[in-house]
Amino acid sequence: MAEESRPPGSLGFPDPGPARFASVPDVRERLAETGYLADEGTAGVVYLADRLAKPVLVEGPAGTGKTELAKAVAWATSSRLIRLQCYEGLDESKALYEWNYKKQLLRIQAQRVVDDDGHGDGASSATRWHDIEDDIFSEEFLLARPLLEAIRASEPVVLLVDEVDRLELETEALLLEILSEYQVSIPELGTVRAQRVPLVFLTSNNTRELSEALKRRCLYLHLDYPTLEREREIIKTRVPAITGELADQVARIVRSLRTLELKKYPSVSETLDWARTLVVLGIESVDAEQAKATLHVLLKYRSDLERAAKELSAEGSPTGAGSASV
Amino acid sequence: MLDVLTGFVSELRQAGLLISPTESLDAAEALHHVRLEDREALKYALGATLVKSSSHWRAFETAFEVYFSIRGPQFDIEATEPGVPGGEQPTRDGNGSGRGAGGGEALSEEALAEMLYRALLSANDAQVAALARQAVSRYAGMEAGRPVGGTYYLYRTLRSLELDRLLERMVAAVRSQVPEGHLTGLEERLARDELASRLNRLRKEIEDEIRRRLVADRGVEALARSLRKPLPEDIDFMHATHDELVALRRAVQPLARKLAVRLARKRRHGRKGPLDFRSTLRHSLSTGGVPVDPKFRYPRPAKPEIFVIADDSGSVAAFARFTLHLVYAISSQFSKVRSFVFVDGIDEVTRFFERADDVEEAVYRISTEANVLWVDGHSDYGHAMSVFWERWGEEVTSRTSVLLLGDARNNYHASQAWVLSEIRRRARHLYWLNPEPRSYWGSGDSVIGEYAPHCDGVFECRNLRQLEQFVGQLAS
Ligand SMILES: Nc1ncnc2c1ncn2[C@@H]1O[C@H](COP(=O)(O)OP(=O)(O)OP(=O)(O)O)[C@@H](O)[C@H]1O
Ligand SMILES: [Mg+2]
Numbered sequence: 001m002a003e004e005s006r007p008p009g010s011l012g013f014p015d016p017g018p019a020r021f022a023s024v025p026d027v028r029e030r031l032a033e034t035g036y037l038a039d040e041g042t043a044g045v046v047y048l049a050d051r052l053a054k055p056v057l058v059e060g061p062a063g064t065g066k067t068e069l070a071k072a073v074a075w076a077t078s079s080r081l082i083r084l085q086c087y088e089g090l091d092e093s094k095a096l097y098e099w100n101y102k103k104q105l106l107r108i109q110a111q112r113v114v115d116d117d118g119h120g121d122g123a124s125s126a127t128r129w130h131d132i133e134d135d136i137f138s139e140e141f142l143l144a145r146p147l148l149e150a151i152r153a154s155e156p157v158v159l160l161v162d163e164v165d166r167l168e169l170e171t172e173a174l175l176l177e178i179l180s181e182y183q184v185s186i187p188e189l190g191t192v193r194a195q196r197v198p199l200v201f202l203t204s205n206n207t208r209e210l211s212e213a214l215k216r217r218c219l220y221l222h223l224d225y226p227t228l229e230r231e232r233e234i235i236k237t238r239v240p241a242i243t244g245e246l247a248d249q250v251a252r253i254v255r256s257l258r259t260l261e262l263k264k265y266p267s268v269s270e271t272l273d274w275a276r277t278l279v280v281l282g283i284e285s286v287d288a289e290q291a292k293a294t295l296h297v298l299l300k301y302r303s304d305l306e307r308a309a310k311e312l313s314a315e316g317s318p319t320g321a322g323s324a325s326v
Numbered sequence: 327m328l329d330v331l332t333g334f335v336s337e338l339r340q341a342g343l344l345i346s347p348t349e350s351l352d353a354a355e356a357l358h359h360v361r362l363e364d365r366e367a368l369k370y371a372l373g374a375t376l377v378k379s380s381s382h383w384r385a386f387e388t389a390f391e392v393y394f395s396i397r398g399p400q401f402d403i404e405a406t407e408p409g410v411p412g413g414e415q416p417t418r419d420g421n422g423s424g425r426g427a428g429g430g431e432a433l434s435e436e437a438l439a440e441m442l443y444r445a446l447l448s449a450n451d452a453q454v455a456a457l458a459r460q461a462v463s464r465y466a467g468m469e470a471g472r473p474v475g476g477t478y479y480l481y482r483t484l485r486s487l488e489l490d491r492l493l494e495r496m497v498a499a500v501r502s503q504v505p506e507g508h509l510t511g512l513e514e515r516l517a518r519d520e521l522a523s524r525l526n527r528l529r530k531e532i533e534d535e536i537r538r539r540l541v542a543d544r545g546v547e548a549l550a551r552s553l554r555k556p557l558p559e560d561i562d563f564m565h566a567t568h569d570e571l572v573a574l575r576r577a578v579q580p581l582a583r584k585l586a587v588r589l590a591r592k593r594r595h596g597r598k599g600p601l602d603f604r605s606t607l608r609h610s611l612s613t614g615g616v617p618v619d620p621k622f623r624y625p626r627p628a629k630p631e632i633f634v635i636a637d638d639s640g641s642v643a644a645f646a647r648f649t650l651h652l653v654y655a656i657s658s659q660f661s662k663v664r665s666f667v668f669v670d671g672i673d674e675v676t677r678f679f680e681r682a683d684d685v686e687e688a689v690y691r692i693s694t695e696a697n698v699l700w701v702d703g704h705s706d707y708g709h710a711m712s713v714f715w716e717r718w719g720e721e722v723t724s725r726t727s728v729l730l731l732g733d734a735r736n737n738y739h740a741s742q743a744w745v746l747s748e749i750r751r752r753a754r755h756l757y758w759l760n761p762e763p764r765s766y767w768g769s770g771d772s773v774i775g776e777y778a779p780h781c782d783g784v785f786e787c788r789n790l791r792q793l794e795q796f797v798g799q800l801a802s
Contacts, residue, residue, distance in 0.1 A: 016418065024367070041370040048371060051359045052352065059380060169598035206380070207587045216346050222380045228523075249516075256519045263684070288512040296577070303684065313511050 016053035017196050020077050023047070035074035035237050036065070037230055045221045046073060046199075049258075055179050055200035057164075057215065060223035062205060063267025067162055068069040069223070070201035074158035079199070082153070083160045084146035087168045095174055096184060097148045104136040137188035147174070148184050150198050157198040164214075172211055176204075179217045226268065228255050234268060239275045249286050250275045257298065257308055260274060266298040274298045288313040328354060329360060331372075334393045337550045338376060340559045341385045345376055352376075364422040368394055381558055381577060392550045395538045428693030433460060442487070446524050447496055454524070458531035461487060466536060470543050479536045480529075496521045519609070553770050559791040562582050563761045564733075571644060574790065575686070578648055581687075581794055582655030589659050589801050629661040630754065630800070631725045635714060638667040638698055639705045645761040646731050647689045648790065653729075654685045659801040661725070666718070667692055668710035671700030674718070706736060708742035715729065715745045719752070727755040727800065730781070733762045734774035741773040746780035756780065759787040759796060 021027045027043040036188055038046070046069075049056045058066040074081035092098075143261055144152060145169075150159040161175065178184060182194040202218065204210060226234060232251040235242060242250075256272050274297045283290055292309045299305050335350045353375040358369040358696070362553045377386045410746045434515055438460055445453035462468070465486040466479040500517045501507050509517065540549050556562070558577035634653055636646035650665055657663045657679075664676045678688040700709060722728060728749055750756040760767065760774060764786045768775045778784045787793050 040366055041373075044367055044370040045374045048356050048359055048374060052355055054352070057378070058376075206584075207381075208584050212344070212346075216348055219352075219374040220378045221374060222383065241791060252516045252520065253512075255523075256516060259519060288510060291512065304500070 001275050005030050014197055016051055020050045020199070021047055030076040031069075034072045034075040036068060037226075037234050037237060038069070038072075039226070039230060042069065042221060042223065045219055049199060049219055052219070053182075053197045055202060055218045056221050057202045057204065057218035058223055059204045059206050059221075060222045061225065061265065061267060063269040064223045064225060065268055066201075066203040066223050067160070070158055070160040070162075070203070073199060073201070074160075077156060077158065077199070079156040079158045080153065081158050081160060082146050082150045083162060086161065086163045086165075088166055088168065088229065090167060091203045092171075092172060092174055094145055095147050095171070096145050097186065098143045098145065099137070099188075100141045100143050107136050107141070108132060131218070140187070142186075142189070147178055148192065150200075150303040151178065151182060151184050151194045152191055153198070154195060158196050159200045161200065161202040163205060163208060164202045165207045170213060172214055176213055176217065179214070225258060225265065227254065230253070231268065231271060235272065235275050238272050239279060239280050242275055243284055245285055246278060246283070247275065250278065253286070253291060253312070254298070256312075260307060260309065260311060262299070262304045264299070264304065270298050327357060330393065331357070332452075333547065335376065336371070337389045337393065337547070338386065340551070341389060341554050343377065343382050343385065349378075365394060384556060384573075385555065386765070388553050388555065389550055391537055392541055392553060393536065393546055395534065395541050433464075435464070438464065439487070439492075442528075443492060443495065445520070445591055446528065447499060449524060451527070453529055455531045458528055459535050462532055462535045462539070468536070468539055468543075476533070476540055480533055483532050483536070484529065489529075493518070493521055493525060507776055529690075540614055560789050561795075562788050563648065564641050564788070566644060568663070574644075574648065578651050579655075579686075581790060585652065585794060585801075586656045586658070589656060589798070600686050608747065609742045629659060630727050631662040631723075632660045632664070632800075633718075633722065633726055633728045633753075634663070634665045635672075635697060635710075635728065635730050636665070636667050637669070637705055637707070637710075638692065638696065639669045639703070642731070642733050642761055643758075644694070645787070647692070649729075649731055649787075649793060649797075650692070651689050652687050652793060654679050654688070656797065656801055662674065664721075666714060667696050667698055668705075668707075668714075669698040669700075669703055670706035670709055671698050672710040672713050673697040700739050704737045705732070705735060706739045707732065707736045707777075708740040711742050711745040715748060719745075719748065722749055722752045723755075724752070724754055726753045727757070728753045729800075730756070730758045730777075731761075732758075733760055733772065734758075734767075734777055735771050738771050741776045743773075743776045743780060746777055750780055755782045757782060757796075758784040759793075760784060761788055762786070763788060 019253070021030070024040070024043050024047045027047050028040075031038045031043065031046075045056055049053070056196055058069060060066060070083075071081055073079075111128070143248075146159070150157050164172070164175070179200065182197050183191050185191045202214075225231070228251050230245050231254065235247040235250055236244070239247070250271065254266050254274075256266050274294065277294050277297050278286055281294070291312055295305055295308055295312075299308055331350070331354060335345055335353070339345055353372055356371040357368075360371045371720060372390065373383070373386060377383060438457065440455070442461070444450075445457055461483055462479070465483045467482060468479055475793050485687065497514070497518055500521075501509050503516070504513075537549075544552075544571045556570075558573045559581075561574055563574075566574060571784050632653060634650060636650065637643075638646050646667060653660075653663060653665075663679070666672055666674050667678065675692050678691045678695070679685065699704070730746075746756065758774070758777060758781045762772070766772065774784065785792070785796055787796060
């Protein structure tokens with residue numbers, strides 16, 4: 001079905017160009033080669049993003065691999081990663097482009113020097129000003145910021161718009177043209193179109209509701225905590241020095257912690273930090289005492305630490321009739 | 327397939343999701359790129375194109391399971407898989423024949439329980455799935471055309487399987503495999519969590535099977551309609567079921583956080599004061615004296631002070647708690663928050679929030695520790711109001727916004743509405759939030775009509791959506 005041909009641009013879909021991935025399993029394998037272990041759904045959405053030429057909005061708790069996904073896709077497709085880190089107060093001149101006004105001023109100054117030297121010919125000052133204006137509003141005086149850079153690039157590009165939920169609602173509108181048309185309009189220059197539709201990832205920690213207009217343009221991917229099996233594999237991949245047994249234990253303990261009522265659940269990056277800590281301490285199989293002593297790497301709130309310590313060391317009764325709640 | 331998709335999209339819309347025409351086109355386009363027999367692929371393709379918020383995912387999943395439950399490779403595997411007991415086939419044609427007490431009941435109850443135990447213990451997923459189907463035909467007692475919900479059948483099946491005992495038996499088996507039969511507390515905990523997660527998968531298999539059969543019996547649309555649940559933000563505070571309350575509690579935290587972030591930003595940015603002449607001049611030095619970058623004074627607007635007075639009785643208690651939760655979650659937006667709860671007596675509960683670093687915990691303590699009863703534990707707004715006025719009336723000032731929360735169902739006591747007019751005279755604002763539908767106001771023992779003339783505004787506040795809107799405006 002993937003091979004079905006249709007005239008480019010029909011139904012208003014931009015032409016996605018040649019496929020970057022052969023299939024969903026191909027996505028998984030090539031991401032895995034970079035050390036990123038995607039589940040079926042994540043790989044599937046990446047595949048669709050390429051085929052539909054649509055950006056992906058990745059949402060989910062902190063530290064579940066949202067940013068890393070974009071990096072891994074860039075690696076896997078040998079593309080340059082262009083990153084726009086969003087923050088409150090980010091504006092057009094930092095996100096899209098800016099005129100290099102110092103250079104423009106210098107150019108005008110230089111012209112004045114030429115004129116004062118009396119070498120100016122008979123042309124009226126009006127035409128001269130017109131020429132200068134054309135000149136200073138040309139590509140040479142343009143400072144491309146990440147969004148424009150991604151659109152102008154001649155090599156393959158992955159654009160990462162990180163933590164888009166930190167933008168103010170009004171600034172979000174800057175993204176809309178790029179995300180649907182893959183172009184940037186510069187009043188003084190005209191419209192710059194992407195030679196090839198870039199893969200675009202937007203990440204969000206969901207600190208505010210994004211606009212409907214933005215969400216409509218994107219495929220949506222919710223990245224949650226990984227399953228036990230996948231987290232274990234992630235640990236083994238990212239902490240190669242770890243033994244299989246310890247990786248398994250770490251993944252299991254983290255899973256158990258995530259079933260508790262906590263204020264903040266351990267993220268994948270915290271799982272990895274913990275695994276590294278245990279390896280550095282030379283622990284091969286972790287017991288309750290060692291776990292308790294190092295839990296602060298996983299959990300940040302005091303009340304969470306206390307609760308976890310209590311749950312993990314509750315002594316099981318050897319004769320049966322365990323009463324631990326499940 | 328397009329017909330199914332159209333039906334599916336309209337079901338999602340009925341369930342409250344906003345889906346634009348572009349998005350349904352995207353979904354159709356996405357289907358060109360996945361194998362339609364692959365249920366997982368179908369799910370992520372539709373999910374990515376149609377659902378743009380994680381809080382809508384449950385509604386999507388419910389509808390998806392109904393619309394696409396009969397698809398999927400597992401049904402083709404089932405018949406041929408070696409080692410799977412000869413389970414009956416679920417109907418795949420969808421016209422509702424040949425279910426129920428059909429064949430495939432060769433296993434005795436004991437044998438079924440034993441096989442399930444072994445399959446779970448050895449984590450044999452395919453076997454567990456097949457046995458789940460067997461369990462449904464044996465225990466659920468499903469009959470064609472019976473108008474009962476899936477939870478009834480689920481309950482019957484689970485009860486017969488006695489999962490608690492099964493879990494203990496498995497834990498004992500794990501224990502017996504280690505030397506001396508002793509697990510440390512940690513080991514036991516981990517073993518239990520593992521086994522519990524397998525039982526959860528079994529439970530899910532059973533639910534799926536029941537749903538497949540219900541779909542075959544009643545048809546997709548009818549079933550989807552009966553399973554439809556309101557989105558968390560639309561759940562009615564006053565009639566929430568236990569499960570809905572859990573969903574609400576889960577939704578209120580992120581909502582509060584978003585609200586707090588939004589308000590904090592607004593406070594920092596939205597308000598430009600008058601031009602700051604000096605600062606503008608100072609900055610213009612770098613541009614040769616041309617004031618290209620005007621600077622403004624940022625006024626520090628006085629933050630309002632909030633008094634919340636909430637009816638904490640029976641059916642409106644949930645509303646009181648969610649409102650308190652939301653107000654305290656954004657308490658940094660106010661110069662002061664004080665809270666009072668009442669039934670027929672009234673108590674100040676500010677102290678619970680002062681020391682707690684966890685709003686939810688404080689809200690919980692109100693229900694166990696606040697002193698709100700006076701005579702009989704039925705709401706008496708009039709008495710509560712007069713006591714409030716007596717004890718705290720003087721502390722209401724022109725900086726105070728007072729929020730009254732409740733349905734104003736006064737059990738035919740005197741309303742003492744004069745207290746409200748006194749409060750309003752002192753306060754900056756007096757608002758009333760009522761969790762009842764507006765159309766019920768004033769019926770029966772509702773005296774909202776007597777209080778309303780003394781308020782600056784009376785608002786219907788039946789769900790999180792309305793509550794968030796009000797609280798957001800209050801703080802901005
Ligand atoms: N699927 C995965 N495969 C391999 N590593 C992963 C995976 N998911 C997460 N990680 C690891 O977790 C770390 C955190 O991931 P990342 O920084 O992408 O999280 P994030 O979701 O962007 O978090 P935040 O919301 O805080 O920005 C990464 O450095 C990576 O090592
Ligand atoms: Mg990130």
